[in-house]
Every structure is written in C-alpha cells, then in structure tokens.
Amino acid sequence: MHHRGPGHAVQPGHRRRRRLHGRRRAMTDPTGTVRTRFCPSPTGTVHVGVMRAALYNWAYARHTGGTFVLRIEDTDAARNTAESERHLLDCLRWTGLDWDEGPEVGGPHGPYRQSERSDVYREVVAKLLSAGHAYESFSTPEEVTARRVAAGQDAKLGYDGADRFTTDAAKAAFRAEGREPVIRLQMPEADLSWVDHVRGEVRFAAGAVPDFVLVRGNGSPLYTLVNPVDDALMGITDVLRGEDLLPSTPRQLALYAALTDVGVATATPRFGHLPLVMGEGNKKLSKRDPQSDFDVYRERGFLPEGLVNYLALLGWSIADDRDVFSPEELAAAFDVDSVSANPARFDLKKAEAINATHLRALPVADFVARVTPFLTAAGLVTDPPTVEQQRVLEAIAPLAQERMIVLSEAVGLLAFLFVDEVEIDPAAAEKQLSGPESAEVLDAATDALTALDEWTTPALEAALKQALVEELGRKPRQAFGPVRVAVSGRTVSPPLYESMELLGRERTLARLAAARARTGT
RNA sequence: GCCCCCAUCGUCUAGCGGUCCAGGACGCCGCCCUUUCAAGGCGGUAGCACGGGUUCGAACCCCGUUGGGGGCACCA
Numbered sequence: 001m002h003h004r005g006p007g008h009a010v011q012p013g014h015r016r017r018r019r020l021h022g023r024r025r026a027m028t029d030p031t032g033t034v035r036t037r038f039c040p041s042p043t044g045t046v047h048v049g050v051m052r053a054a055l056y057n058w059a060y061a062r063h064t065g066g067t068f069v070l071r072i073e074d075t076d077a078a079r080n081t082a083e084s085e086r087h088l089l090d091c092l093r094w095t096g097l098d099w100d101e102g103p104e105v106g107g108p109h110g111p112y113r114q115s116e117r118s119d120v121y122r123e124v125v126a127k128l129l130s131a132g133h134a135y136e137s138f139s140t141p142e143e144v145t146a147r148r149v150a151a152g153q154d155a156k157l158g159y160d161g162a163d164r165f166t167t168d169a170a171k172a173a174f175r176a177e178g179r180e181p182v183i184r185l186q187m188p189e190a191d192l193s194w195v196d197h198v199r200g201e202v203r204f205a206a207g208a209v210p211d212f213v214l215v216r217g218n219g220s221p222l223y224t225l226v227n228p229v230d231d232a233l234m235g236i237t238d239v240l241r242g243e244d245l246l247p248s249t250p251r252q253l254a255l256y257a258a259l260t261d262v263g264v265a266t267a268t269p270r271f272g273h274l275p276l277v278m279g280e281g282n283k284k285l286s287k288r289d290p291q292s293d294f295d296v297y298r299e300r301g302f303l304p305e306g307l308v309n310y311l312a313l314l315g316w317s318i319a320d321d322r323d324v325f326s327p328e329e330l331a332a333a334f335d336v337d338s339v340s341a342n343p344a345r346f347d348l349k350k351a352e353a354i355n356a357t358h359l360r361a362l363p364v365a366d367f368v369a370r371v372t373p374f375l376t377a378a379g380l381v382t383d384p385p386t387v388e389q390q391r392v393l394e395a396i397a398p399l400a401q402e403r404m405i406v407l408s409e410a411v412g413l414l415a416f417l418f419v420d421e422v423e424i425d426p427a428a429a430e431k432q433l434s435g436p437e438s439a440e441v442l443d444a445a446t447d448a449l450t451a452l453d454e455w456t457t458p459a460l461e462a463a464l465k466q467a468l469v470e471e472l473g474r475k476p477r478q479a480f481g482p483v484r485v486a487v488s489g490r491t492v493s494p495p496l497y498e499s500m501e502l503l504g505r506e507r508t509l510a511r512l513a514a515a516r517a518r519t520g521t
Numbered sequence: 522g523c524c525c526c527c528a529u530c531g532u533c534u535a536g537c538g539g540u541c542c543a544g545g546a547c548g549c550c551g552c553c554c555u556u557u558c559a560a561g562g563c564g565g566u567a568g569c570a571c572g573g574g575u576u577c578g579a580a581c582c583c584c585g586u587u588g589g590g591g592g593c594a595c596c597a
Contacts, residue, residue, distance in 0.1 A: 039597095040597090041596085041597050043596095043597080073597065075596095075597080076596060076597065079596075079597085140595095141594080141595080154522055154523065156522065156523065156593060157522095157523070157593085158593065158594090180595095182595050199526070199527090202525075202526080203525095204524075204525075205524085208523085208524060208525090209524085209593095210593095212594095213594080213595055215595085216595040217595060218595080220595090222594095222595070222596085222597090223596070223597045224597090226597095227597080242591095243525095243526065243527090243590085243591065243592095244591055244592070245591095245592090245597090246525065246526065246591075246592075247524070247525060247526090247591075247592040247593070248592080248593095249525095250525095273526080275526095275527085276526095276590075276591070278590085282589065282590075283590085284590075284591075310533095313533060313534080313546090314533075315533085315534090316534090317533085317534055317535065317545090317546095319535085319545085320534085320535040320536080320544060320545060321535085321544075321545050321546090322545075322546085323533085323534085323545075323546050323547090324546090340533090340534075341526075341527060341528095342527060342528075342533090342534085343526090343527070343589085343590060343591090344532090344533060344534090345532060345533075346533095347532050347533065347547065347548085349532085349547060349548060350532070350533065350546075350547040350548080351547090352547090353546085353547055353548085354546090354547085356560090360560075402559075402560050402561090403558070403559045403560065404559090405559095432557095461556085464556085465556085468556095469556090476555085476556050476557085477556075477557065479556075480556040480557065481556090481557060483556090484556080484557055484558095485557090490557095490558090491557060491558070492557070492558040492559075493557075493558080495556080495557095496556060496557080497556080
C-alpha cells in the first residue's frame with residue numbers, strides 16, 4: 001500500500017496547501033505512524049453519523065498502515081450502560097471495523113474504558129493544578145450569570161474568569177460554607193488556531209473561549225478533560241470527529257498545551273472535522289429521527305459492505321466516475337485530506353441503490369447464506385434448512401437476488417415457496433383475481449397444466465403461452481397476472497415458470513383452484 | 522446575541538486558474554428488452570447563490586452580501 005502518513009512528503013493535489021500551512025503550527029506535530037480513535041459514549045441507539053465517523057477513523061488508520069483505537073467514554077455513569085456498550089461493539093464488528101486496541105482486545109495504553117481510569121485523571125489534574133494551568137473555581141452558574149447581567153452583557157458569554165486569583169483564605173471561607181469548587185483550565189491570552197484536515201486553517205480569537213470546567217464540584221472528571229487526556233496518553237495523532245465538536249477544539253488545544261507543559265502530552269494531534277450528516281429538512285440528523293438509528297439498516301437487511309460504501313460517500317468520493325467499492329478498496333484509497341467540508345444529507349434511495357448493487361454482485365452461495373437468517377426468523381425455513389428447503393433456496397436465489405434491494409425483502413418475495421397455502425395480498429387479489437376474465441384465465445391455465453405431463457420450466461412456459469396467449473387471445477400481462485397472483489400471492493414475484501416448477505404440480509394446481517374460487521364467478 | 526463552519530444539478534459529489542457552453546452517481550422522464558415487478562441497455566432532465574475585485578483568462582483566488590448549518594453546560 002501507498003503510505004502517506006503525516007510527516008511524509010505531501011501528495012499532489014489541492015490539499016497540499018493545508019499541509020504547507022501546517023508548517024506554521026505553533027505546537028508540536030505528532031510524529032510516527034498514524035493513530036486514530038473512535039471514542040463513543042454508549043448511551044443507547046447507535047447513530048449513523050457516529051458510525052460514519054468511526055468508519056473514517058478506521059479507514060484512515062488502515063490506509064496509512066496505522067492503528068485504530070477504540071475507547072469507551074462512559075464518564076457519565078447515569079447515561080451509560082453495559083448493554084449499550086455491548087451493542088456498540090456488535091455494530092462495529094458487524095460493520096467490519098476492527099480495532100487494534102480497545103475493549104476486549106487490550107493494548108499497551110489501557111484500560112480503554114474511562115470509568116476505569118479515574119486514578120489517571122486525578123493525577124493529571126493534580127499536575128495541572130500545581131503548575132498553575134488549572135484552578136479551583138467557586139462561582140456558581142447563577143453567580144456567573146448575575147455578574148454578566150450586572151455588567152450589561154449577554155449571559156451566553158459564559159464564565160468570566162473571576163475566580164482565577166481567589167486567595168487561599170477566600171477558598172477556605174467558601175469551603176466553610178459548604179461550597180465545592182469545580183476545576184477550570186486557565187485559557188491562554190493568545191489566538192488559538194490549527195490546520196484542520198478537512199477545513200484548512202481555523203482560528204479563534206484570544207479570549208473568545210472562557211475558562212472551562214475540567215472537574216465537577218463532586219470531583220468527577222468531565223469529557224472536556226478526559227477526552228484530550230486520553231488522546232494524549234494513548235498517543236492519538238489524528239482526531240477525526242464531527243463538525244459539531246469544532247467549537248470545542250480551542251479548548252482542547254489549550255489543554256494540550258498545558259498537558260505538554262506538565263509532561264503528560266508530547267504532541268498535539270492533528271484535527272479533522274467531518275461534515276455533519278443531515279436528515280430531512282436541512283437539520284442535523286438527530287437521535288430522535290428513526291433514519292438515524294444504525295440498527296434499522298441492519299434489520300432491514302442492508303449488507304455491511306453496502307452500508308459502508310454508502311456511508312463513506314457521505315463526504316468523500318473514490319473517483320470522479322465511480323461510487324461503488326468494497327471496504328478494502330475504501331481502506332486502500334481513503335484520505336481524510338480529501339474529505340468534503342459540506343454537510344451531507346442522508347439519502348435513503350441512494351443508500352438502497354448502492355446496497356442493491358452489492359447484493360446483486362454477491363456469489364449465489366454467499367447470497368443464500370446471508371438471506372437464510374431472515375427466512376428462518378420469519379419461520380419460513382427451519383434452522384438449519386432442510387435439504388429440500390436448501391434445494392429450493394439455491395434454485396430460486398439467482399432469480400430473487402436481482403430483484404431485491406435489502407435481504408429482508410426475501411421474506412415477502414419467497415414466502416410462497418415455503419408454505420402449503422399461499423396468503424394472497426388483498427390488493428393483488430383485487431387487481432388480478434376478480435371478474436370473469438380472471439376466472440377464464442385461471443380455468444384455461446388449470447386445464448392446460450393438468451394435462452401437462454412434464455413439469456419443467458420450458459414445458460410450463462409453452463403450455464401457458466399456448467393456452468392463454470394463443471387460444472384465449474390474451475395479452476401477456478393479462479394472461480399471466482392472475483396466474484402469478486394465484487401462485488405467489490403477489491403481483492411481484494420471481495419469474496413465473498421457474499417458480500411453478502419449484503412449487504411442484506400439486507401445490508400449483510391447488511393454488512389455481514383456490515384463486516379460482518375467489519373470483520366469485 | 523456572540524463565535525465558528527459551509528455554499529457546483531432535487532440529493533451525494535468531480536472540479537485544485539485555461540483541456541468545463543461543468544463530469545459521475547442516486548432520483549426523475551422516455552425508449553429498448555420483456556410473462557408482472559425489477560434488473561440490464563440506450564437517451565434525456567437539471568447546477569457553479571449574488572455582487573464586487575485580482576487576472577489576458579475564475580466554478581476554482583480575495584472581499585462583501587445573502588442563504589444554510591453547528592456551537593455557546595458542573596452532557597458527550
């Protein structure tokens with residue numbers, strides 16, 4: 001593979017300018033191989049935007065021959081559950097995003113769950129405090145707001161730095177009245193800027209970001225502390241995350257400078273802020289939106305490689321004339337520096353089209369293996385399938401495969417082959433099984449097929465065409481519509497003759513009779 | 522309100538100053554194929570938000586306007 005890790009010569013192309021600007025970085029660039037991370041907070045459903053971020057981190061690590069780290073950010077005990085974490089890991093595995101370090105696989109920088117790292121944070125905070133980068137702050141949120149308002153300012157400006165120089169005596173007095181301080185980082189006086197992988201140089205003016213809280217009054221650490229500390233300790237070189245976190249980057253930069261000063265960090269990672277995944281109506285795809293739940297795609301029978309392909313397309317393209325590719329091709333080609341800065345709307349239609357392409361490209365045996373669990377879950381085939389069920393499945397698979405978008409559709413499309421009596425879709429019956437014309441067609445078909453001695457696809461085709469098209473004079477769509485519905489229960493089915501052959505003479509004739517009875521003539 | 526990000530077909534994108542009266546994909550429309558529905562093949566529809574610069578030349582660079590989005594917690 002072509003390695004283009006940081007520190008290497010810049011590649012041709014427009015992204016070069018970002019790298020060149022990078023020369024002006026004030027802080028130390030990471031050196032060595034790329035280390036990316038995915039650090040979800042397991043709080044319930046898995047969001048597609050979050051999985052896209054995981055995918056890009058994985059792909060960048062794989063592309064550069066680097067390391068992909070998984071870390072669980074469960075500092076908010078009230079919102080995180082073991083069940084959610086299991087589910088998250090399961091989603092990652094299903095998607096094929098294997099991690100080199102993290103829960104269940106270990107690694108040299110563990111533990112990889114923040115709930116197990118309290119001692120680490122305590123130690124770091126002590127260093128920050130004694131070096132004067134952080135301080136105890138006794139102001140309550142109400143007091144801060146009151147001060148802003150009194151000064152005629154917008155309360156949204158946030159904390160005002162009033163406690164930076166609280167004396168020991170004053171602290172003692174606050175403690176005496178039962179107050180517990182939060183610990184804040186003292187922000188530097190200089191502008192904070194970085195060269196973003198996706199956006200180029202981004203700059204925040206000095207003073208624009210208030211001293212922020214690192215540790216709660218009750219002593220528990222916050223994300224604002226823990227996330228950069230762990231990135232530093234785990235040697236993360238490239239932080240690729242959603243654009244919604246971009247405004248917090250100045251704080252991280254300031255913290256990194258402090259961490260470097262006290263010897264906890266050796267370098268500041270590069271950042272890449274990925275475009276947001278939008279839902280309908282130009283809004284960030286929220287957790288409330290059913291479209292955002294990663295599970296629904298799995299359950300509908302999206303292929304992992306199909307979903308990976310589509311998710312990768314949300315902000316990136318592999319070439320100007322192609323958009324279908326495998327996870328391996330993604331890993332080989334992916335470069336964060338060519339990720340688009342535009343927000344991307346999740347387009348279900350396109351996701352389905354991409355998935356359908358992958359589905360059709362599957363070797364038949366593979367397709368059968370993947371579709372079987374869906375049929376089993378629906379109670380159509382046993383687990384494992386019987387020899388006969390397997391035979392039918394393998395025979396119909398190539399025909400079914402090319403008319404499906406997701407695996408779950410196999411249930412509706414193939415059910416008729418695995419039951420004695422087919423359940424007829426009312427709308428289909430209304431359309432094809434009512435009136436004397438339908439009765440006539442079904443009668444003619446029944447006669448022709450009863451007389452048929454060879455029950456094969458070519459024989460069935462010849463007999464039906466002869467009886468319905470030639471003798472009855474029906475147009476093909478009028479001739480075969482009723483027969484199709486009678487046999488399969490739907491207006492959409494695998495090819496008719498093949499289906500009838502697989503179904504066998506007895507069940508086919510029984511269904512024609514049953515349908516004939518419904519015509520009401 | 523303040524800070525930040527973004528701006529090419531309806532959607533996702535290619536485009537990196539001339540090779541662009543802007544390419545691909547999804548969608549949509551039409552035709553072909555055809556036993557339904559698909560698939561497949563062929564063709565079509567549709568876009569550089571606006572205004573100023575810079576330049577011999579701008580979708581591409583700069584500034585502004587407008588529009589959209591995100592963030593402003595003792596959540597992550």
